[in-house]
Amino acid sequence: MAFTRGKRIAITGANSGIGFETARQLAADGSEIIMICRNRERGTDAMARIRKELPDASLALFTADMASSSSIQQLAAELHQQYNDIGILINNAGGMFYDAMTTDDGLEYTFGLNHMGYFRLTRALLPLLEAGRPSRIINVSSEAHRTAKLNFSDLQNQKKKYRAFSVYSQSKLANLLFTRELAKRTEEKGIETAALHPGFVNTNFGSLTDSRFSTKAFKALANTFGITPEQGAATTVYLAQTEKLTNGAYYAKSTLRTPSKAAQDGEVARRLWEISESLA
Ligand SMILES: NC(=O)c1ccc[n+]([C@@H]2O[C@H](COP(=O)([O-])OP(=O)(O)OC[C@H]3O[C@@H](n4cnc5c(N)ncnc54)[C@H](OP(=O)(O)O)[C@@H]3O)[C@@H](O)[C@H]2O)c1
Numbered sequence: 001m002a003f004t005r006g007k008r009i010a011i012t013g014a015n016s017g018i019g020f021e022t023a024r025q026l027a028a029d030g031s032e033i034i035m036i037c038r039n040r041e042r043g044t045d046a047m048a049r050i051r052k053e054l055p056d057a058s059l060a061l062f063t064a065d066m067a068s069s070s071s072i073q074q075l076a077a078e079l080h081q082q083y084n085d086i087g088i089l090i091n092n093a094g095g096m097f098y099d100a101m102t103t104d105d106g107l108e109y110t111f112g113l114n115h116m117g118y119f120r121l122t123r124a125l126l127p128l129l130e131a132g133r134p135s136r137i138i139n140v141s142s143e144a145h146r147t148a149k150l151n152f153s154d155l156q157n158q159k160k161k162y163r164a165f166s167v168y169s170q171s172k173l174a175n176l177l178f179t180r181e182l183a184k185r186t187e188e189k190g191i192e193t194a195a196l197h198p199g200f201v202n203t204n205f206g207s208l209t210d211s212r213f214s215t216k217a218f219k220a221l222a223n224t225f226g227i228t229p230e231q232g233a234a235t236t237v238y239l240a241q242t243e244k245l246t247n248g249a250y251y252a253k254s255t256l257r258t259p260s261k262a263a264q265d266g267e268v269a270r271r272l273w274e275i276s277e278s279l280a
Helices: 017-028 040-053 069-082 109-131 143-147 164-189 213-225 234-241 266-279
Strands: 008-012 032-037 058-063 088-091 135-140 191-197 249-252
Touching (some): 008 109, 017 032, 017 234, 040 058, 058 069, 069 109, 109 135, 109 191, 109 266, 135 164, 135 234, 143 164, 191 234, 234 249
Parallel strands (some): 008 032, 008 088, 032 058, 135 191, 191 249
16 A cells, blocks of 8 residues: 555645645645645645546645745645645755845745755654654755765855855755754654655756846756656656655655665764754
Protein backbone atom coordinates (compact mmCIF):
# COMPACT_ATOMS: atom_id res chain seq x y z
CA MET A 1 0.00 0.00 0.00
CA ALA A 2 1.30 3.45 -0.84
CA PHE A 3 2.55 5.56 2.09
CA THR A 4 0.28 8.38 0.88
CA ARG A 5 -2.87 6.40 1.66
CA GLY A 6 -5.06 8.51 3.95
CA LYS A 7 -2.37 11.18 4.33
CA ARG A 8 -2.90 14.91 4.07
CA ILE A 9 -0.10 16.37 1.93
CA ALA A 10 1.17 19.98 1.98
CA ILE A 11 3.14 21.18 -1.05
CA THR A 12 4.85 24.56 -1.43
CA GLY A 13 5.12 26.17 -4.86
CA ALA A 14 2.11 24.10 -5.92
CA ASN A 15 0.94 26.43 -8.69
CA SER A 16 3.76 25.91 -11.17
CA GLY A 17 6.26 23.43 -12.62
CA ILE A 18 7.27 20.49 -10.45
CA GLY A 19 5.10 21.53 -7.50
CA PHE A 20 1.96 21.78 -9.63
CA GLU A 21 2.57 18.39 -11.22
CA THR A 22 3.28 16.85 -7.82
CA ALA A 23 -0.01 18.23 -6.52
CA ARG A 24 -1.89 17.03 -9.60
CA GLN A 25 -0.44 13.52 -9.53
CA LEU A 26 -0.94 13.03 -5.78
CA ALA A 27 -4.49 14.41 -6.03
CA ALA A 28 -5.16 11.93 -8.84
CA ASP A 29 -3.95 9.23 -6.46
CA GLY A 30 -6.71 10.25 -4.02
CA SER A 31 -4.71 12.23 -1.45
CA GLU A 32 -5.93 15.38 0.25
CA ILE A 33 -3.70 18.20 -0.99
CA ILE A 34 -2.86 21.49 0.69
CA MET A 35 -1.54 23.74 -2.08
CA ILE A 36 0.72 26.46 -0.71
CA CYS A 37 1.24 29.22 -3.26
CA ARG A 38 2.76 32.70 -3.18
CA ASN A 39 -0.03 34.36 -5.12
CA ARG A 40 -3.75 33.74 -4.57
CA GLU A 41 -4.70 34.28 -8.22
CA ARG A 42 -2.06 31.89 -9.55
CA GLY A 43 -2.99 29.40 -6.82
CA THR A 44 -6.70 29.59 -7.65
CA ASP A 45 -5.92 29.09 -11.32
CA ALA A 46 -3.75 26.04 -10.54
CA MET A 47 -6.48 24.58 -8.33
CA ALA A 48 -9.04 25.09 -11.13
CA ARG A 49 -6.75 23.30 -13.62
CA ILE A 50 -6.53 20.27 -11.31
CA ARG A 51 -10.27 20.34 -10.59
CA LYS A 52 -11.08 20.45 -14.28
CA GLU A 53 -9.29 17.14 -14.72
CA LEU A 54 -10.21 15.71 -11.30
CA PRO A 55 -13.59 17.12 -10.19
CA ASP A 56 -13.53 15.10 -6.93
CA ALA A 57 -10.01 16.10 -5.93
CA SER A 58 -9.61 17.17 -2.31
CA LEU A 59 -7.75 20.49 -2.57
CA ALA A 60 -7.20 23.47 -0.30
CA LEU A 61 -5.33 26.65 -1.08
CA PHE A 62 -3.15 28.67 1.30
CA THR A 63 -0.93 31.57 0.37
CA ALA A 64 2.45 32.56 1.76
CA ASP A 65 5.67 34.21 0.72
CA MET A 66 8.24 31.57 1.58
CA ALA A 67 10.99 34.18 1.69
CA SER A 68 9.24 36.00 4.53
CA SER A 69 9.45 34.92 8.14
CA SER A 70 6.20 36.69 9.13
CA SER A 71 4.30 35.24 6.16
CA ILE A 72 5.43 31.70 7.06
CA GLN A 73 4.42 32.28 10.68
CA GLN A 74 0.99 33.43 9.53
CA LEU A 75 0.65 30.40 7.23
CA ALA A 76 1.67 28.01 10.01
CA ALA A 77 -0.89 29.58 12.36
CA GLU A 78 -3.62 29.11 9.73
CA LEU A 79 -2.62 25.48 9.14
CA HIS A 80 -2.55 24.76 12.89
CA GLN A 81 -6.00 26.28 13.20
CA GLN A 82 -7.42 24.34 10.26
CA TYR A 83 -5.87 20.89 10.70
CA ASN A 84 -5.01 18.41 13.44
CA ASP A 85 -2.31 16.67 11.45
CA ILE A 86 -0.28 16.63 8.25
CA GLY A 87 1.18 13.38 6.88
CA ILE A 88 3.61 14.68 4.26
CA LEU A 89 5.26 18.07 3.79
CA ILE A 90 6.87 18.70 0.41
CA ASN A 91 9.25 21.67 0.48
CA ASN A 92 9.47 22.59 -3.18
CA ALA A 93 9.11 26.39 -3.64
CA GLY A 94 12.39 27.89 -4.74
CA GLY A 95 14.28 29.57 -7.50
CA MET A 96 17.45 31.10 -8.90
CA PHE A 97 17.65 34.87 -9.26
CA TYR A 98 19.84 36.85 -11.62
CA ASP A 99 20.06 39.94 -9.43
CA ALA A 100 21.20 40.16 -5.84
CA MET A 101 18.23 40.71 -3.55
CA THR A 102 17.56 40.54 0.16
CA THR A 103 14.55 39.25 2.09
CA ASP A 104 12.51 41.47 4.43
CA ASP A 105 14.68 40.33 7.31
CA GLY A 106 17.93 41.07 5.48
CA LEU A 107 19.01 37.61 4.30
CA GLU A 108 20.48 36.99 0.85
CA TYR A 109 17.28 36.17 -1.05
CA THR A 110 18.21 32.76 -2.52
CA PHE A 111 19.39 31.50 0.87
CA GLY A 112 16.38 33.11 2.54
CA LEU A 113 13.88 31.46 0.20
CA ASN A 114 15.47 28.15 -0.80
CA HIS A 115 16.94 27.19 2.57
CA MET A 116 15.29 29.28 5.28
CA GLY A 117 11.86 28.83 3.65
CA TYR A 118 12.22 25.03 4.00
CA PHE A 119 13.70 25.36 7.50
CA ARG A 120 11.09 27.76 8.86
CA LEU A 121 8.03 26.02 7.49
CA THR A 122 9.23 22.58 8.55
CA ARG A 123 9.99 23.77 12.07
CA ALA A 124 6.62 25.47 12.36
CA LEU A 125 4.75 22.38 11.12
CA LEU A 126 6.61 19.75 13.17
CA PRO A 127 3.77 19.42 15.74
CA LEU A 128 1.27 18.72 12.92
CA LEU A 129 3.69 16.25 11.30
CA GLU A 130 4.22 14.54 14.63
CA ALA A 131 0.46 14.25 15.02
CA GLY A 132 0.28 12.71 11.54
CA ARG A 133 3.00 10.12 12.13
CA PRO A 134 4.29 8.06 10.51
CA SER A 135 4.95 11.16 8.46
CA ARG A 136 7.43 12.43 5.96
CA ILE A 137 9.23 15.58 4.83
CA ILE A 138 10.47 15.76 1.25
CA ASN A 139 12.93 18.46 0.24
CA VAL A 140 13.42 19.32 -3.42
CA SER A 141 17.16 19.92 -3.84
CA SER A 142 19.32 19.76 -6.96
CA GLU A 143 22.42 18.21 -8.51
CA ALA A 144 23.64 21.82 -8.63
CA HIS A 145 24.70 21.26 -4.99
CA ARG A 146 27.79 19.40 -6.24
CA THR A 147 29.64 22.57 -7.16
CA ALA A 148 29.02 24.18 -3.75
CA LYS A 149 30.66 24.50 -0.35
CA LEU A 150 29.13 26.38 2.55
CA ASN A 151 31.18 29.37 3.58
CA PHE A 152 30.13 30.07 7.16
CA SER A 153 32.07 33.32 7.24
CA ASP A 154 29.92 34.66 4.38
CA LEU A 155 26.62 32.73 4.31
CA GLN A 156 24.79 35.86 3.09
CA ASN A 157 27.26 36.41 0.23
CA GLN A 158 28.20 39.91 1.36
CA LYS A 159 31.92 39.65 0.69
CA LYS A 160 31.74 38.24 -2.84
CA LYS A 161 30.44 39.41 -6.20
CA TYR A 162 26.87 38.06 -6.65
CA ARG A 163 26.71 35.03 -8.94
CA ALA A 164 23.26 33.53 -9.33
CA PHE A 165 24.34 29.92 -9.89
CA SER A 166 26.84 30.01 -7.06
CA VAL A 167 24.34 31.18 -4.40
CA TYR A 168 21.71 28.81 -5.87
CA SER A 169 24.09 25.82 -5.61
CA GLN A 170 24.88 26.71 -2.01
CA SER A 171 21.18 26.88 -1.16
CA LYS A 172 20.65 23.44 -2.70
CA LEU A 173 23.61 22.08 -0.71
CA ALA A 174 21.92 23.60 2.34
CA ASN A 175 18.77 21.60 1.45
CA LEU A 176 20.80 18.38 1.67
CA LEU A 177 22.54 19.33 4.92
CA PHE A 178 19.16 20.32 6.37
CA THR A 179 17.71 16.95 5.28
CA ARG A 180 20.57 15.11 6.94
CA GLU A 181 20.29 16.93 10.27
CA LEU A 182 16.47 16.95 10.26
CA ALA A 183 16.43 13.17 9.72
CA LYS A 184 18.59 12.71 12.81
CA ARG A 185 16.50 15.05 14.93
CA THR A 186 13.04 13.74 14.01
CA GLU A 187 13.61 9.99 13.56
CA GLU A 188 12.41 9.24 17.09
CA LYS A 189 9.27 11.28 16.48
CA GLY A 190 8.19 8.95 13.66
CA ILE A 191 9.05 11.48 10.94
CA GLU A 192 11.23 10.50 7.97
CA THR A 193 13.00 12.93 5.67
CA ALA A 194 14.53 12.70 2.21
CA ALA A 195 15.80 15.03 -0.49
CA LEU A 196 15.84 14.73 -4.25
CA HIS A 197 17.00 16.05 -7.57
CA PRO A 198 14.06 16.27 -10.01
CA GLY A 199 16.14 16.29 -13.22
CA PHE A 200 16.61 19.22 -15.60
CA VAL A 201 12.98 20.20 -15.98
CA ASN A 202 11.35 22.66 -18.38
CA THR A 203 9.45 24.87 -15.92
CA ASN A 204 9.40 28.58 -15.07
CA PHE A 205 12.62 28.00 -13.14
CA GLY A 206 15.31 30.57 -13.92
CA SER A 207 13.13 32.47 -16.36
CA LEU A 208 12.32 36.06 -15.67
CA THR A 209 10.25 38.43 -17.69
CA ASP A 210 13.28 40.45 -18.71
CA SER A 211 15.03 40.00 -22.03
CA ARG A 212 18.65 39.59 -20.95
CA PHE A 213 20.73 36.97 -22.71
CA SER A 214 21.28 34.69 -19.68
CA THR A 215 17.55 34.23 -19.00
CA LYS A 216 16.80 33.65 -22.68
CA ALA A 217 19.67 31.18 -23.00
CA PHE A 218 18.54 29.28 -19.89
CA LYS A 219 14.98 29.03 -21.20
CA ALA A 220 16.21 27.86 -24.62
CA LEU A 221 18.29 25.12 -22.97
CA ALA A 222 15.33 24.02 -20.83
CA ASN A 223 13.04 24.01 -23.88
CA THR A 224 15.47 21.85 -25.83
CA PHE A 225 16.91 19.50 -23.22
CA GLY A 226 14.56 19.71 -20.24
CA ILE A 227 12.18 16.93 -19.28
CA THR A 228 8.50 17.80 -18.84
CA PRO A 229 7.17 18.94 -15.43
CA GLU A 230 5.17 15.69 -15.38
CA GLN A 231 8.41 13.71 -15.63
CA GLY A 232 10.13 16.15 -13.26
CA ALA A 233 7.61 15.41 -10.51
CA ALA A 234 8.22 11.65 -10.69
CA THR A 235 10.87 11.39 -7.95
CA THR A 236 8.94 13.65 -5.56
CA VAL A 237 5.80 11.55 -6.09
CA TYR A 238 7.85 8.36 -5.67
CA LEU A 239 9.24 9.60 -2.34
CA ALA A 240 5.75 10.45 -1.14
CA GLN A 241 4.34 7.08 -2.13
CA THR A 242 7.07 4.55 -1.48
CA GLU A 243 6.65 2.35 1.58
CA LYS A 244 10.40 2.20 2.16
CA LEU A 245 12.33 5.44 2.44
CA THR A 246 15.94 5.74 3.56
CA ASN A 247 15.86 8.42 6.24
CA GLY A 248 18.08 11.42 5.49
CA ALA A 249 18.97 10.16 2.02
CA TYR A 250 19.22 11.84 -1.39
CA TYR A 251 17.39 10.47 -4.44
CA ALA A 252 17.30 11.08 -8.18
CA LYS A 253 15.36 9.15 -10.84
CA SER A 254 13.49 7.48 -7.96
CA THR A 255 16.63 5.74 -6.70
CA LEU A 256 19.20 6.48 -4.02
CA ARG A 257 22.06 8.72 -5.09
CA THR A 258 25.23 9.58 -3.20
CA PRO A 259 25.42 13.35 -2.71
CA SER A 260 28.66 15.36 -2.75
CA LYS A 261 31.18 14.99 0.06
CA ALA A 262 30.23 18.44 1.33
CA ALA A 263 26.62 17.27 1.69
CA GLN A 264 27.70 14.34 3.87
CA ASP A 265 29.51 16.42 6.48
CA GLY A 266 27.61 15.89 9.73
CA GLU A 267 29.44 18.67 11.55
CA VAL A 268 28.61 21.22 8.82
CA ALA A 269 24.98 20.04 8.89
CA ARG A 270 24.79 20.55 12.65
CA ARG A 271 26.37 24.00 12.40
CA LEU A 272 24.00 25.07 9.61
CA TRP A 273 21.06 23.93 11.74
CA GLU A 274 22.22 25.99 14.70
CA ILE A 275 22.76 29.10 12.55
CA SER A 276 19.38 28.60 10.87
CA GLU A 277 17.74 28.32 14.26
CA SER A 278 19.27 31.58 15.39
CA LEU A 279 18.20 33.25 12.11
CA ALA A 280 14.68 31.83 12.42
N1 LIG B 1 13.55 23.03 -13.08
C1 LIG B 1 14.68 22.37 -12.84
O1 LIG B 1 15.41 21.96 -13.75
C2 LIG B 1 15.09 22.09 -11.43
C3 LIG B 1 16.25 21.32 -11.22
C4 LIG B 1 16.64 21.04 -9.91
C5 LIG B 1 15.90 21.50 -8.85
N2 LIG B 1 14.79 22.26 -9.08
C6 LIG B 1 14.01 22.73 -7.91
O2 LIG B 1 12.64 22.44 -8.09
C7 LIG B 1 11.86 23.32 -7.28
C8 LIG B 1 10.66 23.80 -8.09
O3 LIG B 1 11.10 24.55 -9.19
P1 LIG B 1 10.41 24.49 -10.64
O4 LIG B 1 11.44 24.01 -11.57
O5 LIG B 1 9.13 23.78 -10.59
O6 LIG B 1 10.23 26.07 -10.92
P2 LIG B 1 8.94 26.98 -11.09
O7 LIG B 1 8.07 26.50 -12.18
O8 LIG B 1 9.51 28.37 -11.18
O9 LIG B 1 8.19 26.81 -9.71
C9 LIG B 1 8.67 27.39 -8.52
C10 LIG B 1 7.53 27.50 -7.54
O10 LIG B 1 8.04 28.15 -6.35
C11 LIG B 1 7.21 29.27 -6.06
N3 LIG B 1 7.95 30.35 -5.40
C12 LIG B 1 9.02 31.04 -5.85
N4 LIG B 1 9.33 32.02 -4.99
C13 LIG B 1 8.45 31.94 -3.97
C14 LIG B 1 8.26 32.69 -2.77
N5 LIG B 1 9.01 33.73 -2.45
N6 LIG B 1 7.24 32.31 -1.95
C15 LIG B 1 6.43 31.28 -2.26
N7 LIG B 1 6.55 30.56 -3.39
C16 LIG B 1 7.56 30.88 -4.23
C17 LIG B 1 6.73 29.75 -7.42
O11 LIG B 1 5.61 30.61 -7.26
P3 LIG B 1 5.26 31.70 -8.40
O12 LIG B 1 4.64 30.94 -9.54
O13 LIG B 1 4.33 32.63 -7.70
O14 LIG B 1 6.55 32.35 -8.78
C18 LIG B 1 6.39 28.42 -8.05
O15 LIG B 1 5.17 27.94 -7.58
C19 LIG B 1 12.80 24.42 -6.81
O16 LIG B 1 13.14 24.18 -5.46
C20 LIG B 1 14.05 24.23 -7.69
O17 LIG B 1 15.23 24.64 -7.03
C21 LIG B 1 14.35 22.56 -10.34
